[in-house]
Amino acid sequence: MSSIEIDPGTASAPDQKPVKPVPPAVRIARDFVESPLAVLGLVILLCIVAIAILATVIAPQNPYDLSEIRLEDSRQPPGSLRMTDPWETDLILAIDPTTEGRTEITFLDEAPFDGAVLSWTPVSDENAVVVRLVFDPALDSVPLEPLRLDELPRGADLNVGEKHSFRSFWTVEPADLEEFTISSSRALDQPFELELAVHGTEGETIMTYWLGTDGQGRDMLSAIMYGLRTSLAVGVVSCFFAMVIGLSLGMIAAFFGGKIETVIMRIVDLQLSFPTILVALMLLAILGSGVEKVMLALVIVQWAYFARTARSVALVERSKEYVEAAQCLALSRTRVIFRHLLPNCLPPIIVVATVQVANAIALEATLSFLGIGLPVTEPSLGLLISNGFEYMLSGRYWISVYPGIALLITIIAINLVGDRLRDILNPRLNR
């Protein structure tokens, strides 16, 4: 481990030994590739980072743009297609039940019909009228959504189809329209207008929802890519700032000792005695929601880990000869701390940092799962999982499971890399 202690500022002094010292980075890299699992983790992690960075380019949809997602496509299973709007036409069928009648209907819109003929005959002595509606070409030659017939006169019944259990419309089969009877408990003596909604099923395919869609019609694949982006950004950025703050305070504590150390380390103890999730929840309750606020909350709950590690490492390093030597050279305090002490404290900090990135991502997901943190229209992985959770009983597993897998893989990959780094950088485990 001596090579790691070589201070970049002093290592340039010519050495008598003929062997050229291996730069630490190269040695670490060499050690790292010895573990295939760690390499796999690193490769996966790099892929995830690439996906996250390129999400805006490679995602099939921008899941945060409300005008791009379609409510009509909500909760579609994996592999469904996004289509253009199919044609739809709402026919008004004006009927005067007191006399016989016939009207021709022409279609102005894109509906695939040349025309239709509506005719009706009142049934004598009964409050009923027989209605015939014939389409050209025949209605059942065209793929249709279930037909809806609405606006029946009050108290009226149909002899075909089925009335919705609590809404006013009837669902009828295409063949039923060729002849059906409207009968009523009241006198049918006023003209009335029925409304028939004819909706086609076919549009043109725009894209495939490979992983299905969520409750708002968001493409899950895109949402996961964007979610990874948010999760990684939140994890890395909050960890970086937590590290900067924690490292500085930890080293100051170790270097100066005395009252400064006591104050800093008691704050650290205080901070670590609270459950992180509780502190984060309280902070977000005060701060409100938003990405920056989640990051701030994560920095506040995480810096203490770095501070404690930094202090313990710095305490050990501080008593070593090279620090003494540096001090004997009358180098400034700042220089000793930042040029000599700091680089030698870094290895354990790097290990803590990798673990904490994974923790931060998990914590952000937890906060989002609990419904605080990021806005609902810009879901991160945790929020996606939480949104999908309510659909689990109904068998729409994909809304929750796929983001869950993405989160799992990310955290495992980071941990694999972190574990290996710890093995390499921990002198006690060194063979």
Added chain:
Amino acid sequence: MWKSLSAATLAAGMVLGTVAHAEDITIAVASEVTAMDPHYHNTGNNNQIVGLIYDRLLHQDSNQQLGPGLAVEWGPIADDVWEFQLREGVTFHDGSAFTAEDVVFSYERVPNVPNSPSSFATYTAGIAEIIVVDDHTIQFRTNGPYPLLPIDLSTIQIISSENPEATTEEFNAGPASIGTGPYRFVSYTPGESIVLEANPDYWGGAPQFDTVTYRPISSDAARVAALLAGDVDVISGVPTSDIETLEGNEDIVLSQGVSNRVIYLHIDSRRVYSPFVTDNDGNQIFNPFQDVRVRRAISMAIDRETIVEEVMEGIAIPAGQVLPEGFFGVSDNIEVPEYDPEGARELLAEAGYPDGFRLTIHGPNDRYINDEQIAQAIAQMLTRVGIQTEVETMPRSVYFGRATGDENGSEFSLMLVGWGSGTGEASSPLRALLHTRDDDTGLGRTNRGRYSSAAFDATLQLALNTVDDDLRQELLARATEIAMREIGLIPTHFQVNTWATRAGLRYLPRTDEYTRPTNVVIE
């Protein structure tokens, strides 16, 4: 022969009777009560439970039709005087007799409950004087003709006058929770359960369950899971996404009913600046909702059919007014507004917003069926017509206070809310949501958007003073038409409620959304 047959029938009846009476029932509901004090908070969650411990002068049935309760006969004896004959021989759970004094005491207590988040005072404000004729006859003198008095009084629980100083805390703890109702108070553990036991001396006959336990389970999935596991017998608020799966389950019985609850958007339409409206660069602009064209554009931009079909999975009814078809005072002339994004964009341009503006819609996330998803869906639709909309949802404990705001108005600009008509007719939402806010009369107390229209107010006031039912119905419909034409609020849909029971039980739906053991049928 005849005798033995009838004896056999009687015996069978007794056997059935004992079976039925030996039952206990556990009901899981989504929301917890805020108090056991029956006059503290006018909200369905509380009313459904306290209404079992107490009676009202008149009772509303499952369709909110009035029937006798503690009063057996009632009617106006002059334009402004109503007389109620009270039921004789009724005793409170502590054994004391029910008399007119209890009625007077209850109504006098209503406006004086401290810290009430939503008072019942609206329903007693019209009473000028209460005259006790004898122990079982009582008269109400009202300020002018007041045809809604019986309906309004059917919302107020009658408590015992034995304990005049009872505080809300004493009701929660139990000693003050003394009523005349079919069930007696046993315990209330906040967050855990409310336990009631049968009142065998109930004037309407002993109830069918010995013990009733209400458990609040706010998570939809957990509530369904509790029913599937057999922990509870009845659940309310079955999530729409689970209905299809549960329909195929033989151990579960579903029942469904249209409610009196409209889900709607309140729009901040009076203030010069609205807190959550900016131009596309984030700068404050004059409140665009003052312009009726902008309000109409928002209504046109909302695809109600898609909300019902996709977000509610078909379990709702698109709405164009404040109560569904068939209720008293509903207008036949109002259609559900057509979805017309092109028209909405044109109207926005005409009103001076060709590029739209920025907006945040607020909503609760634990109050109405799929509330958070509805808010997001509306945001999606508004964004499509050029109004860049963000969504912020929050728990109802925070949400409603902020939505109501203070005398300066709501903290929000566009908010998703719901209103169940406690009286089962149109005047309840019209009075509370659309009348110009007036703290003296209690009208417009929940008018969060501060819509104000002289024509509407006058028509509604006329309706409230009209004794003739047909004419009142007509006037209420006219008032509704005015408010809907001026987009005083934007209705989206009527809730349809789903209850699930274990096999062997069936729930008879109520339009007021209450979940009560008295509506459970043993099969």
